Amino acid sequence: MIARVRTLYGASPLHLLAVIASFAIAGYAFFRLAGTPTALQTFIWFAGAAVAHDLIAFPLYSGLNLIARRSLAGPLDNREEDRRVPVVNHLRIPVFLSALSLLLFFPEILGLNSSNYADDTGLGGDVFLTRWIGLCAALFLGSAVVYAVRLRRVARDEDEEEEDGGSDDRPGAATEAGSGTDDA
């Protein structure tokens, strides 16, 4: 019996029971919302959330990453500094953190919530754009400082090795970064 269910269904009977239980809970919520006047719009936004992430946001940020990596792999990758300390993450990480903070707080950063915000709180909401720009500046500055420190450290290590008579043809991960055609 169980073997027949497995063949017909494609998984164990327990899987089927768990799936039914899950859909029953989701179905309860669906029918509770279905009675509201804006049910259709709610469902459209729900489906739109998945579409916006999977088919718009994901291809967009993957594409931007790909373009960035390809363009960095060209001019910058051939520079001596970049072979020693790849710059790609020193750009990618502050860009990621800046973009994510914008994604999380875009209504107040761009002032889209301004009428509600001012009426509700009695405060002016115009501070957030300045603060966000300051945050971005700090992220890029911090990344640049770390990059400079790493460059100096590599240069010093090489000097020391030359003084010790060591060869400088050792393999390094640094030479490998910045190329390739990764999707993210």
Add this chain to the structure above:
Amino acid sequence: MRLPRPNLPRPKLPKPGFPADHPPGPTRPSFWRSPLRGPWLTSILGSALAPLILVCAFTGFLSQAAYNPALGNNSLLPGGGLGVDLYFFSWPTSPSFLYALTQGVHVTSGLLAIPILLAKLWSVMPKLFEWPPIRSIAHALERASLALLVGGSIFVFFTGLLNIQVFYPWPFRFLPAHYYGAFVFMAAFLLHIGLKIPVARRTFREQGVLRPLRADLEHTEPEPYVEGHVAPLEPDRPTISRRAMLATVGAASLGAGFIAASQSIGGPLRSLGLLAPRSTQLNDGPNGFQINKTLAKVNLTRDDIGPNWRLVLQGGEERILSREELLAMPQHTYDLPIACVEGWSTTQSWTGVRLRDLATLAGAPGASQVLVESLQKGGALREVTLSSGQIADERSLLALRVNGVDLSPDHGYPARVIVPAAPGVHQTKWVGAMKFEAA
């Protein structure tokens, strides 16, 4: 120096019903190149994410309970909610910071989760395009549930995120959509973790829980390709180590969480949460703390709250009191928080008349509940029903003053309710009438 391509058997042909070959593009395993993707990365992200989602959901459902939805018109759900939405306990009044804590944890855990959620979704993206799209009934149902999981997670987090910034670009009411969206999300989520915990355990057994974190960029190797799973068939060379990627996601998570926590904990942290919606206050004066809705927002004018204002008390008998008469009653002072559903809170020193004294005055000592009506004309929260426990607590006040001065118009002058541990929207401002029900 290119990594050798793993020598693997050709993928099996898909079952009849779908074209034998993968169509060009993302359905082909060779399309996905990131060397970081694989079961270990997904498992570690999932292990970090799942507890945050459970905490966020639990505190979210507690917030619904905090409205005492079984009383009066307190439930903000369509039709007043059904049985399972109503909860079976009366929201307590102690500790007084209870709602500040649960709702602060709700919003903070949500913000902590979002960066990890986005990384987790990135890590499993090849699964969206798996080929053939359907292998069996079980597989079809599981994918349908995954659609609810992804749609539900983005929908619930995004609506919550916009609500804390009082931005409503949608035509529906926030609360029912967020609440029932969470039901759908949690239904799919519980199924998902039930199915995936064994997979994560196996992965951790094989690869170690933290062992891949030891690898720097030079030693970052792709996870082994298995057909139908997320590790790449033809990986590129890594440009970032797994630990650097996870550190970046972790930093984003902690940063977002800090912003949320700063406006909940308050004090010196508040002004450090630069992007927190309630990171600033009006001024340093006794009425300078954060406001949920201003007088102007609810269309009240200073005439409405002027010298002609009277409080109507009903119970066994009707009493009409002026503010001077209220001030002549015994006054009590307590430090209590106002805690908003949006996850911010602030503790102030409130002075006023005990609700239980007002119940006695209205001829309903030990009242079983009270309907508190605001002067504001509209809004779902212009009237609120408080429980017998909330009336009986000695710290529950009809506050007339704050921090030693009269309430400001925006903070509810002439009188507002302050009940320990109650959600901010139940601490009705501009109170016009209180209708007690005798025990």
